[in-house]
Amino acid sequence: MNQDPHTNKARNGDSTGAGSRKFWGLKSKVLVLSSLILIAIVASFTGITYVSLMNDFESQRSVQHRRYASEVEGLIDQISKNLHQFAELIPFLEGMGTDLLANDGTKIAETFEPYWAPLQLNKGIELIRFYDHSNQLLASWGASESGAHDAAMLDWVRQVNEREQPSSPLMCQKSCMQFAVAPLLVEGNRVGVVVIGVPLVDAVLEFQHISGADIALLVKEEGDAPKSKEMKISSWGAKVAAHSREMNVAILDQVSKQYPDTNHLKNGVQVSLGNQHLHIEPLSVERMNTTGQALFIVVTDITSTIQTIRNSTQQNMIIGLAGLVLSEILLFIILTKPLSRLKHIVFTLPLLARRSFKDFRSQLHSRAEKRWLKDEIDMLDETAVALSYQLEKLEEEVADRTRILDGKMDELSKERDFITNLLDIAQVIVITQNVNGEILTLNAHGEMLIQYTEKELQGKSFIDLLALDGDLHDLPGHLREVRSERRDQLRHESNVICRDASIRNILWLHSRLTRHTENDPSILSVGLDMTEHKRTQKRLAWLADHDPLTDLFNRRRFQEELEQMLNLAARYKHSGALLFFDLDQFKYINDTSGHQAGDALLKMVAGMLHGSIRSVDILGRLGGDEFAVILPQTTADGAIEVAKNALACLNEEKIAINNRTHKASASVGIALFPEHGNNVHDLLAAADLAMYQAKEAGRGGWHLFSNEEKTRERMHTLVYWKEKIEHALLHERFLSYFQPIMHIGNKTIDHYEVLLRMLDDDGTILAPHFFIPAAEQTGLIHAIDHMVLRKSIAQSAKIQHGGHHVRFSINLSAHAFHDPELLPILRAAFEQYGADPSNFMFEITETAALEDLPAARELMEKIRKLGCSFTLDDFGVGFSSFYYIRQLPIDVVKIDGSFIRNLADNPDDQILVKALCDVARGFGKKTTAEFVENAATLSILENMQIDYAQGFLIGSPIPADDTPFRDFLKG
Structure with a gap:
């Protein structure tokens, strides 16, 4: 068989080139390289294991550190709550209420003196001061650390007297003290402010008891402050105000010499003392961050953890090296014979490079041996033969792949068009800016809103669109920080000047984009139009002080003006x-x-x-x-x-x-x-x-x-109405009227509001405003409440026993929440008549719960446990309505009629009612609209998904004899 001279040359070696280079066998290369690789793998695995263990340790330590911070925050909050609870009890101490009302500092000092020593011993209180409502000091116990405390306490007292809201300041001078500044109320009257202070030593000790970690509280000393006798950390310029019992303060002193700046401890440091490893890190406590004068240092013993990580790392290295030696021996045995076969294939491959595919296949087949089992060398032979056939079709395959790539480019183009259309239909302004702050693109909604086209704004500065005033003078600098990649996002509100010179309030969110080329967008700016929302907010603020019908001051604002x-x-x-x-x-x-x-x-x-x-x-x-x-x-x-x-x-x-x-x-x-x-x-x-x-x-x-007629006229009026009310109670001359309330969804009467009337001697039907004020002043209001409740429960029971289901809504007076007999009477009446409590809902106003909110909430919870429900009347008249809907167990809110009367003709009222409805629905409450007097108003309420409607359109108040359930009441 003829041999290719090039093949023989490849086999025998080229005397002019190859002979001048030293030959290094593949077996040696494989052994050396595999050894290096195995060594690298062992080293990498050991390193990765070590890093993983350290990362796990750091992660656990970080979680533990956050838990420590949370525990310290909780301990400080608990101290603050305990102080405020004690402040609320001070007016109820024997003799304190009278002395506080008199604003007599001497008597306050005499009365409170017996309590001071027990409070120091049992509560750890170090300072108590009493101030009157004019911020004047009445009495004090305990001395403050510095004049700064006195000035700060006076500021706290002023703020609490002005706002009538308690505060919980924390001050660290020579030591850290938690203060409670709370208003004092005696019989509903504001008499002054009390300031109570306790040190944070108990918080440190309690933390060590809870967590088991050592902790120290450091307080920075002023440069000219006298030297303290307490333990100091000189390098940090601080003293140890408190520390756990097992804490070795000398450790902190040694750490302070290595790290003189406490900022270096921000992420924690590890120190070694002999065979002991310690982790030292300050706690990030929000209250301490605000003072800037003190910090908590936690010292954790991590010796066992570090030793475990080191032992694990050494074990991994020993096992890896043993595996390396064994692997090299086995590899040498395995490679000896296959490499000789591989050498033949290597010398044959040049034929394939010269496209001598037939010679290539014949050379491989000449050394082929029959084997029972194939190995990788056999697979290499077969693969090389198959490769010779496949190379002939390479150009065709390349062409096919080119066509496929063109199809994928079409798909990418469609996706790009989809994203463009999505941005155009989004109901927000979407703008992209380049690195110079110039506008590149604007979506369709943005063009419609600000009345500029994308082409008109391209190349113009984004800042030129805005009306920069107030706090927005720093906005250009902040935007440059986003473009220069010093911050990722920026959020702000600003006014945008439209083409027609109108102003729209826009909430902007600017996000930094990843840029691959110099011409790519640098910032994505998304703007949400807040103009209508702002207008609604202003309207709500205006309604808090004005009557919506006449635009005059309402009662609350008028009384404030009168007081001024x-x-x-x-x-x-x-x-x-x-x-x-x-x-x-x-x-x-x-x-x-x-x-x-x-x-x-x-x-x-x-x-x-x-x-x-x-x-x-x-x-x-x-x-x-x-x-x-x-x-x-x-x-x-x-x-x-x-x-x-x-x-x-x-x-x-x-x-x-x-x-x-x-x-x-x-x-x-x-x-x-x-x-x-x-x-x-x-x-x-x-x-x-x-x-x-x-x-x-x-x-x-x-x-x-005239002052002469003041008492006479009042007494005459009260006596006159007192006699009338007592006569009406005795002779059952109080009448029940019922006004239907419709469920808007199914257009059926859902329940009836029970309204009270009085039958006068001449046959006149008197409305409640004639006799209720006198009943409240003479104390007969409780008797009227009891009569209405018993009568309504008896009527409901008759209807229920007749096989029908009717619910009643009953108004409770403001005095009902101070009536200890109300709850027992309700229970007894339900039991006596066998009425279903779920058929009753009680309407209350803000005034009813305003005097004593906790007592009102407690009574309402007890009544609700009977099965009854509650409605908040006059909802929306004042902003306090939103507070009571969250604080009280309310089931239904009744929107005030002043918003409903002109609903069909007043777009502002429609916005407000929709907002009130959304708020109530957000709290899971149903809604009732009163004063519904025409079909147009009812239709609007139905579109707003308000649950119930009440008014002359639904039905006027009617006596019991004219109601659909009159036959059951007679029975």
Whole structure:
């Protein structure tokens, strides 16, 4: 068989080239290289194992450190809570309530002195100070560490007196002390502030008891501070304020010499003392971070862990080296024979490179041997033969792969188009910027919102779109930090100037993008339009102080203005007047022409009163048909003149609604301050009494209050109504009226509100506002509550026993939460009549729970355990409604009628009602809308998914004899 000369040359070696190079056998290379590889593997495995063990150790230590920080935070919080609980008990100590009301520092010191020593011994309290509501110190025990404490405590006292909210400051000077600054209330009156301080030594000791770790509390010393006798860490400029019993403070002193800057301890350090390994790290305690004067240092013994890691590493190395030696011996035995076969294949491969595929296959077959089992060399022979056949088809395969690659490029193009369309339909502004802050792209929603096209903004600076004012002057610098990769994200709000010069408030989120080329986008800016949200927030804030119908101050804001005016009058010795307006026959207008006519009349009266007073006078609507005006720096004659002028303006105007003409008329009560009262309550009461005098004199007039008639008139009124109420209770002249409440979803009556009326001697049906105020002042309100509850439960039981299911909603007075007999009466009535408690829901207002919120919540929980439910009335009138919906066990909220009356015609009311509904639904509460008087309002409520509706459209209040369940009540 002919041999290729090149093949023989490859076999015999080239004397001109190959012979000049030393030959190193493959077996030697394999053995050496495999040895190196195995050594590298053993070393890598050992290193990886060591690193993994150390990482696990660091991870566990980090988790443990966070747990330590959480435990210290919890201990400090518990100390703060204990101090506030003790502060709440101080007014109830024997004699303290009277002394605090008197603001007598000497008596407070005498009364509290017996408690001081036990508090030091048992509670660890080192400082107590009492201040009055004018921030004056009344009495104190214990000495503060420095004048800084005194100045700081005075600031705390001022803040608590102003806000009437407790605080829990922490101060570290020579030592760390936790303070509790709490307002003092005695019989509902604010009498001052108490400051209580305890050191954090107990927290350190308790931490060591809980965690088992050693801990020390370090306090930094001022540069000019006198040298302390306590243990010091000189290199850190701090002293050891407290440490656990087993703590070796000398360790910290040694560590401080190695690490003079405490910042080097931020991630913890490890030190070795002989055969002992310790981990030292400061705790990141939020309260300590704010003071900057103290820190906790935790020392953990990690000797056993370090020794375990080292032993494991040594064991891995020994096993690896033994495996290396054994592997080399086996490899040498295995490689000897196969390498000779492999040498033949190597000398044959050049034929394949010259495309001598047939010669290549014949050379391989000439040395082929028949074997029972194939090995890798046999597979190499077969693979080489197969390769010779496959190389001929290589160009075809390359062409096929090229076509496949073109198809994948088409798919990528489709994905890019999808992402582009997604950005265009997203309801946010999406902008990309380059490294210079210039706009590259803008999505379709952004073009629509700011009225600029993408092409118009390309190349322009993003900052030029914004109205930079206030806190946004640093924004360009922050954006440069994102573009320069010094921060990943930036969030801010700013106003965007649109093409038509309008302003839109946008919430921006800027994110840094990964750039591969110089022309790639640097920042992705996503903006959310907050304009409507901001407008709604402003409207809600405005409603907190104003009456939505008349735009005047509401009762709360008016009383605040009156209190300020009284304080100014007392300070500067000025006099003033309060005018109390009550419209005459307003109920008649509402009954004959509907609430729409009443609302129109109230708006007209508000406008006329505003036009008839001075610019410095303050006008407000107190509720219903009641208005009031504050006249600063005026006399009785001046107040009378304003009242006459206002009444004259009212008499000149008329309003025509539903083919009826109504004329505005009012009775005015005048009270002077400080002559007739030096506080809001007394002055309003005086003006109210004077207003009733004006009504009795013939309506449409005015009356100036007189101190001589104050007691006589009040007593006459109270005695008159007290006798009427007692007579009505004795002879069952109180009547139950029922107003249906509809479930909007299925258009069926879900339950009825029970309304109370009184039958007068002349047959007149009196509304609650005639007799309820007198009942509250004479103490008969509890008897009325008990009567209503027993009567309603008895009626419900009759209906239930008749086989029907009707639920009642009953209004509870504000005094019900102070009635100890209410809960027993409810239980006894349910048991006596066999009524189902789940058929009853009780309506309460904010006023009912305002005086004692914890007591109200406790009573409501007990009533709910019986099976009853609760409704929060007048929801949305003030921001406090959102507080009570979270604090009280409420099932249903009733949206105040002032938002519902004009819902169909007022877009602002629609926004507010929708917001109130979303808030209630977010808390899992159902909603009721009152004053529903037309179909348009009902349709809007249905679209808002409000649960229940109440009002004249659904049904007016009717007596029991006219209800669908009247037959059951008779039985």
